[in-house]
Amino acid sequence: MCLATPAKITEIKGKGALVDFGGIRKRISLGILDGVKKGDYVLVHTGFAIGKVTAPEAEDTLKTLEELKKVLR
Amino acid sequence: MKKIRLMEVCGTHTMAIAKAGIKKLLPSGIELVSGPGCPVCVTAQGDIDRAIEISRFDNVIMTTFGDMMRVPGTKESLDDMRGKGHDVRLVYSCRDALNIARYNTGKKVVFMGVGFETTSPTVAATVIEAEKKGIRNFFVLSDFKLIFPALEIMAKSEKPAIDGFICPGHVSVITGSMPYEKIAAKYGKPCVIAGFETADILKSIIRLTDLIKRREYSVVTEYKRAVKRSGNRKAQKILNSVFEKSDTTWRGLGMIGKSGLRLKNEYRRFDAGGEFRVKIPRTKRRIACICGDILKGAKSPVECKLFGKACTPRKPVGPCMVSSEGTCAACYKYEK
Numbered sequence: 001m002c003l004a005t006p007a008k009i010t011e012i013k014g015k016g017a018l019v020d021f022g023g024i025r026k027r028i029s030l031g032i033l034d035g036v037k038k039g040d041y042v043l044v045h046t047g048f049a050i051g052k053v054t055a056p057e058a059e060d061t062l063k064t065l066e067e068l069k070k071v072l073r
Numbered sequence: 074m075k076k077i078r079l080m081e082v083c084g085t086h087t088m089a090i091a092k093a094g095i096k097k098l099l100p101s102g103i104e105l106v107s108g109p110g111c112p113v114c115v116t117a118q119g120d121i122d123r124a125i126e127i128s129r130f131d132n133v134i135m136t137t138f139g140d141m142m143r144v145p146g147t148k149e150s151l152d153d154m155r156g157k158g159h160d161v162r163l164v165y166s167c168r169d170a171l172n173i174a175r176y177n178t179g180k181k182v183v184f185m186g187v188g189f190e191t192t193s194p195t196v197a198a199t200v201i202e203a204e205k206k207g208i209r210n211f212f213v214l215s216d217f218k219l220i221f222p223a224l225e226i227m228a229k230s231e232k233p234a235i236d237g238f239i240c241p242g243h244v245s246v247i248t249g250s251m252p253y254e255k256i257a258a259k260y261g262k263p264c265v266i267a268g269f270e271t272a273d274i275l276k277s278i279i280r281l282t283d284l285i286k287r288r289e290y291s292v293v294t295e296y297k298r299a300v301k302r303s304g305n306r307k308a309q310k311i312l313n314s315v316f317e318k319s320d321t322t323w324r325g326l327g328m329i330g331k332s333g334l335r336l337k338n339e340y341r342r343f344d345a346g347g348e349f350r351v352k353i354p355r356t357k358r359r360i361a362c363i364c365g366d367i368l369k370g371a372k373s374p375v376e377c378k379l380f381g382k383a384c385t386p387r388k389p390v391g392p393c394m395v396s397s398e399g400t401c402a403a404c405y406k407y408e409k
Contacts, residue, residue, distance in 0.1 A: 001084060001085070001111065001113060001138065001140060001187070001188055001189075001191075001192070001396075001398060002083060002084070002110075002112075002188070002191040002192070002241060002242075002243040002244060003085055003243070004191065004243045004246070029168060029195075029198070031195075031198040031202070031311075032194045032195060032197075032198050032305065032307055032308040032311055033305060033307060034307045043243065043246060043299055045191055045192065045195065045243060046138075046166040046167065046192060046195050047165060047166030047167075047168055047169070047195070048166070048194075048195040048198065050191065050194070050195070050243070050247060050305060050308065051246035051247070051299050051300075051305050052299075053298050053299050054297075054298050054299075055298075057297040057298035060297070060298075064273075064275075064276055067272075068271065068272050068275065
């Protein structure tokens, strides 16, 4: 239930934003998160942005994922 | 060598671990057990009964998250109530419930709220929105829980004794990693906050076993791309302005002091529990169902006599089979 999906902010309108979940666009609330701007990645939970996702750390995980693929191959 | 037992606290982790087949990949010296981090599963039967009783009122539209619909109360589930013609609707967000209230002014719209620190701030923000917009027919049935008091009980537990915790990533987005520091130091249990990709979980298991081996009782965040030490301060502030801690009952764990949330005095008029005085039937325990022990990590689904026979995802007996991220549902779908 604590599922949250990363999405990219494409437009900010007042306390809400339009986000892109890799093709699916949805309007969400920015009511409980400060300091986001267009182009940021956020985690979306039940229609609210709950936190920002930072790119360098995300890349670190992607690297591990690549390593894992090599091991399992 | 002594076997290492790790607990994944969060239900979303339970599902991700089962889906990726991680248990089969691990060496025999590492055991993974599931914890009490599935909100639907730990909701007490009496709380479901209360929602069911409220949904009987003619002027009520009862709303809740999808997973909650099929969990059996003492006699029926919310889904059964819908089948009987009562207005019970599932929503994706608490704000959807608020919108239903805006467009149905002649009705009282109740949102049955379950969830941990990830979810409760979104509901707090919605209550503030209702207050600002003057929406008076919107009510919250607060069945929210706080994960840290339950985590502390797990850390103290000797049956099973847990060596380290894989901690919930999205709860930590809100709370930050700080609250785990006390638990790690006080009980000598390392904590690693994990993301939800297979790589995240495997990395966290490696890190956790390493901390245990070195007897380092600290907190490490492996989900660095989303979790900061102090968390989401704005969400914490909103949560604390609307709700206060209260004692509450967990399925399987019983009453835990200050582990629930109730609306503060200034927002009490949104409290569905105050608005609707209902008589709740006496809770009848299902004797054969061992969901209580499963939620504490004391037993695994295959130890239950009902598992896969009388209790399946199509016809679930206990909440661990109903919820899409319950331990029994995960085991049935991926590991059976």
